[in-house]
Structure formats: structure tokens, C-alpha cells
Amino acid sequence: xxxxxxxxxxxxxxxxxxxxxxxxxxxxxxxxxxxxxxxxxxxxxxxxxxxxxxxxxxxxxxxxxxxxxxxxxxxxxxxx
Amino acid sequence: xxxxxxxxxxxxxxxxxxxxxxxxxxxxxxxxxxxxxxxxxxxxxxxxxxxxxxxxxxxxxxxxxxxxxxxxxxxxxxxx
Amino acid sequence: xxxxxxxxxxxxxxxxxxxxxxxxxxxxxxxxxxxxxxxxxxxxxxxxxxxxxxxxxxxxxxxxxxxxxxxxxxxxxxxx
Amino acid sequence: xxxxxxxxxxxxxxxxxxxxxxxxxxxxxxxxxxxxxxxxxxxxxxxxxxxxxxxxxxxxxxxxxxxxxxxxxxxxxxxx
Numbered sequence: 001x002x003x004x005x006x007x008x009x010x011x012x013x014x015x016x017x018x019x020x021x022x023x024x025x026x027x028x029x030x031x032x033x034x035x036x037x038x039x040x041x042x043x044x045x046x047x048x049x050x051x052x053x054x055x056x057x058x059x060x061x062x063x064x065x066x067x068x069x070x071x072x073x074x075x076x077x078x079x080x
Numbered sequence: 081x082x083x084x085x086x087x088x089x090x091x092x093x094x095x096x097x098x099x100x101x102x103x104x105x106x107x108x109x110x111x112x113x114x115x116x117x118x119x120x121x122x123x124x125x126x127x128x129x130x131x132x133x134x135x136x137x138x139x140x141x142x143x144x145x146x147x148x149x150x151x152x153x154x155x156x157x158x159x160x
Numbered sequence: 161x162x163x164x165x166x167x168x169x170x171x172x173x174x175x176x177x178x179x180x181x182x183x184x185x186x187x188x189x190x191x192x193x194x195x196x197x198x199x200x201x202x203x204x205x206x207x208x209x210x211x212x213x214x215x216x217x218x219x220x221x222x223x224x225x226x227x228x229x230x231x232x233x234x235x236x237x238x239x240x
Numbered sequence: 241x242x243x244x245x246x247x248x249x250x251x252x253x254x255x256x257x258x259x260x261x262x263x264x265x266x267x268x269x270x271x272x273x274x275x276x277x278x279x280x281x282x283x284x285x286x287x288x289x290x291x292x293x294x295x296x297x298x299x300x301x302x303x304x305x306x307x308x309x310x311x312x313x314x315x316x317x318x319x320x
Contacts (some may be wrong), residue, residue: 003236004133015285022165049151051156053155073164080136103214106190153243213315
């Protein structure tokens, strides 16, 4: 069985621990985001609609307008 | 080391093969769906908007109307 | 407001309905797969391990062997 | 058309901006993680195996041992 020399093993351990620390930070932020949504919900806001608004805000105004016009066109075509 | 008796092993194999066959069928249908989208794209339709229309059609008319009113309200509130 | 002519609207509706039918077939197969896992669970099998075995069976034997050797090497290096 | 009063609109805007800031932080950390993987790859490590090691390290030793025994049992049963 092949083995890794000590310095490579140390390097690998260091890489893994850096990723694990970052993954933990990321999980903490994801948990903070969940908390803000819970807070919003307890204030009476609809979190699904908030998510939708946030996704719309990511788009350029021109891009958003074009998409909405096309969506309206398709919806009218099939009567929904 | 513990082992599985022959009939349990056969049963396990049968379960695995049934799942694999179903997974293959599912992958084939996913591929058919992709083909319809490619065809739609080649006809000049916007596939992202088609996806959106399909997701809207899954909702009850009343539910959809309510969501759209709330979205409009939130968008007006933040000026988007 | 721009509108779609009747033949384009019909074509769009046909595309959407084809996708919806395929999505429904796909959902039915996904439900069948879930049923086989439930059946396996009720027979005493561990479905998480079954999923793992199915993912291993997708790999080429040579590829699988190589991956497992490398995993053993990495695990020994960090003592897990 | 119903509208939101100013204080509710301000509150909604504040919620949305807090979520957007957190989403940005989360995206930055996800990008840092990607960078560590790229660095590991450039050093000659197999990033797929690193991911696997990290997922194994999340489990309790006892739980991991049990899963691996069961996996070996299932693999022997179906000859993989």
C-alpha cells in the first residue's frame, strides 16, 4: 500500500481544515439568512414573495422588463 | 465478517436492479424533456420563459392571483 | 402590446403540453422509485447504503478501484 | 390597488437588504472554498476524494464504522 509522506499529509490536513472552517462559516451565514426570513415571517411578511423580489432585484432593469414582456406575451397566448 | 444469506442477497440484487431500471427510465424522460426544450429554442421560443409559464400553470388560479397581487404590492413598496 | 399569432400560440401550447406530460411521467417514475425504497426499508434494508451501492455500480471497475485506493491513502494520511 | 404604508415599506426594504448582504457574504465564502479546492488541485490533490474525506469526517466514528460494515456486507452480497 502506497502512503503519503509527512509533509504531504500535513498539507492535505491543512487544506481539509481550511475547507471545513469555511464550510462552517458558510453554514452560519445560511443560518443567519434563515433567521431573517423567520423574523420577516413573524412580522407578517410572505417569505416566498420576499425571495421572489430578491431574485428580481438581481436582474438588470432592462433585462427584467424584457423578460416580463415576453412572459406576458406567452401567458396571453395560452390564456393563463 | 458477517455475510448475507443467498436469498437475502438475491432479494437485495433484485431491489437494486429495479431501482436502476427505473432510474434509467427517469433519465430517458429527462432527456426527452431536454429535447422538447431544444426544439422550442430552435423554433425561436425563450425556454426560460416557457419554464416560468409551466410553473405558473401548476398553481391554482386563485393562488396565482393572490401571489401576483402580493408581489406587486412588495415591488411597489421598494420601487422595483 | 405585442401579441402572438394563432398558429404560434397553438405551437407554444403544444410544446408546453408535451413538456407537462413528460414531467408527469417523470414524477410518476420518481414516485415508483420512492416506493421501491420504502419496500426495501420495510424488508429491513438500509436505503442509504442501497443508494451508495447503486452509485458505486455506475462506475467502471477500474475507476472505482482507483478512487478507493486514493481515498484509503488520504484517510490514512489524516488518520480517519 | 392596496399599498403598503411607509413604515412597512421601510421595514420590508431593510429585511431585503439584510438578506442580500448575507447572501453576498455567503457567495464570497463559497468562492473562497472554490479557491481552496483549486489550490489543492494545482498541488496535485484529487478534489473529489477531498470532498469525500470531508463528508466522512462529519460522521461520528461509531456511525462511520457501522455504515462501512453494512456497505461491505451489501457489496459482497451483490459481488461489487
